[in-house]
Amino acid sequence: MCGVFGIYGHPEAANLSYLGLHALQHRGQESAGIVSVGPDGMHAQRKMGLVQSGFTTSVLDQLPGAMAIGHVRYSTAGTSSLRNAQPFAVDYQHGSLAVAHNGNLTNHHALRTQLELRGSIFQTGSDTEVIVHLIAIGAQPKIEDRIVEALRQVEGAYSVVLMDKERIFAARDPRGFRPLCIGILPSDDSEDSKPAYVVSSEPSSFELIGAKLLRDVEPGEVVIIDERGISSLKPFASVERKMCLFEYVYFARPDAVLDGSEVYSARKISGARLIEEHPVAGATAENTVVVPVPDSGLPAAVGLANHAGLPFEMGLIRSHYVGRTFIEPQQSIRHFGVKLKLNPNAAALRGKRVIVVDDSIVRGTTSRKLVGMLRGAGAKEVHVRISSPPTAWPCYYGIDTPNRSELIAASHDVAGIAAYLRADSLGYLSVTGLIESVRLGRRELGSLPNWTDGGFCQACFSGEYPVQVPDPEQVVPLRLING
Numbered sequence: 001m002c003g004v005f006g007i008y009g010h011p012e013a014a015n016l017s018y019l020g021l022h023a024l025q026h027r028g029q030e031s032a033g034i035v036s037v038g039p040d041g042m043h044a045q046r047k048m049g050l051v052q053s054g055f056t057t058s059v060l061d062q063l064p065g066a067m068a069i070g071h072v073r074y075s076t077a078g079t080s081s082l083r084n085a086q087p088f089a090v091d092y093q094h095g096s097l098a099v100a101h102n103g104n105l106t107n108h109h110a111l112r113t114q115l116e117l118r119g120s121i122f123q124t125g126s127d128t129e130v131i132v133h134l135i136a137i138g139a140q141p142k143i144e145d146r147i148v149e150a151l152r153q154v155e156g157a158y159s160v161v162l163m164d165k166e167r168i169f170a171a172r173d174p175r176g177f178r179p180l181c182i183g184i185l186p187s188d189d190s191e192d193s194k195p196a197y198v199v200s201s202e203p204s205s206f207e208l209i210g211a212k213l214l215r216d217v218e219p220g221e222v223v224i225i226d227e228r229g230i231s232s233l234k235p236f237a238s239v240e241r242k243m244c245l246f247e248y249v250y251f252a253r254p255d256a257v258l259d260g261s262e263v264y265s266a267r268k269i270s271g272a273r274l275i276e277e278h279p280v281a282g283a284t285a286e287n288t289v290v291v292p293v294p295d296s297g298l299p300a301a302v303g304l305a306n307h308a309g310l311p312f313e314m315g316l317i318r319s320h321y322v323g324r325t326f327i328e329p330q331q332s333i334r335h336f337g338v339k340l341k342l343n344p345n346a347a348a349l350r351g352k353r354v355i356v357v358d359d360s361i362v363r364g365t366t367s368r369k370l371v372g373m374l375r376g377a378g379a380k381e382v383h384v385r386i387s388s389p390p391t392a393w394p395c396y397y398g399i400d401t402p403n404r405s406e407l408i409a410a411s412h413d414v415a416g417i418a419a420y421l422r423a424d425s426l427g428y429l430s431v432t433g434l435i436e437s438v439r440l441g442r443r444e445l446g447s448l449p450n451w452t453d454g455g456f457c458q459a460c461f462s463g464e465y466p467v468q469v470p471d472p473e474q475v476v477p478l479r480l481i482n483g
Helices: 013-023 108-118 128-136 143-153 204-209 245-251 263-277 298-308 365-376 414-421 431-440
Strands: 003-008 031-038 041-048 067-073 088-092 095-105 156-163 168-172 181-185 196-200 212-216 222-226 229-233 288-292 316-318 342-344 353-358 381-386 425-428
Touching: 003 013, 003 095, 003 156, 003 168, 003 222, 013 031, 013 067, 013 196, 013 204, 041 095, 067 095, 067 156, 088 128, 095 108, 095 128, 108 128, 128 143, 128 156, 143 156, 143 168, 143 222, 168 196, 181 204, 196 204, 196 222, 245 263, 245 431, 263 298, 263 353, 263 381, 263 431, 288 298, 298 353, 316 365, 342 365, 353 365, 365 381, 365 414, 414 425
Parallel strands: 288 353, 353 381, 381 425
Antiparallel strands: 003 067, 003 196, 031 041, 031 067, 088 095, 095 156, 156 168, 168 222, 181 196, 181 212, 222 229, 316 342
């Protein structure tokens, strides 16, 4: 999972990109990068780690110009290293190009093999570089046509922002797996001032810089931003939309609005639906507390508690100072890894029936430890409620999930998972309940297109993949126009 950002027409493009990426930090913490266009060409800075630590004032001063794109990365294809950090910036026969990509190309192995046989030399292990090479070998005179021809050949999920020395391009795959939206930063009061345009994975980055959300990039749309404003191409055949349901469950920030649905509202509604589908027998306001697993379980826990008339308590306290590395004591400490992030609050738990709410269970090991910690802090009963269906299948569209053999829901039914967790009961929200929660979270927002009842990608819950994942060894021919 990654986050992309772009801005056109602002004298502090790099600084605003830094702020935009900071608001998208939840989508990737491995590396961050910004490429800007100044009077003398493109300038690139890429750093490992968080945006705030890598992009100091002195680094941002090396990124001049009124146009920039940025990227925060959590790897799904390619190792976590600086060479795979984006945006990629290259010089080729048609000029300069920078690319930032969120998603995963399911046929990138086959395309890469064919490109290498043709003579292309790859510098990274990222699937995004395939897009760069396909654009570079394109024979069309206009860059927008080369972009379209390149994207016609890739399969899977992509929300991509590209930039040459004059324009920014934003494109979303025809199924719309990953979010992408457009905003406007109003001009100042000077006579010759023009508005700036911004593109982002989520509109939360617009709020930070004072921009307003205009609309989502539609599935299958290629948006062009230049001195004339915004124009659009829709070159791909229409297919059923497949926005990722897990964006609403976990990945998006709670304050995001994705395809017209408020994520916070959807998560609260999912909590209410969850307790309707899986009530806890004997739960009253006197003997029961609702406890979220922070921060991912907070909105659903609020919705569950409100709907059930039960008290909401912070029964788990989260540390906000957990880094990526730490010194583990030589002497074994029970639940050390979990306690580094979460610690039970005995004052809220002692003698209570606890309904603990989280967004998902992956392997089950962390949830099992949490149940043990809650009991150790004095909880009388522990009832686990999950605001999504069981995650039983890996994702191939931009989420780094484990192999199926590591997913507990792939080998255990709900009763078996509850027994493994040592919980008094376990309830998952149904797929129908989750989709209904997302739809009920819709709001009207300016010129945003009306909500449609198109499908969602639920492959991680059902195993029904909208785009077939091919054999990595399969080689497919490239389609070249006049080439």
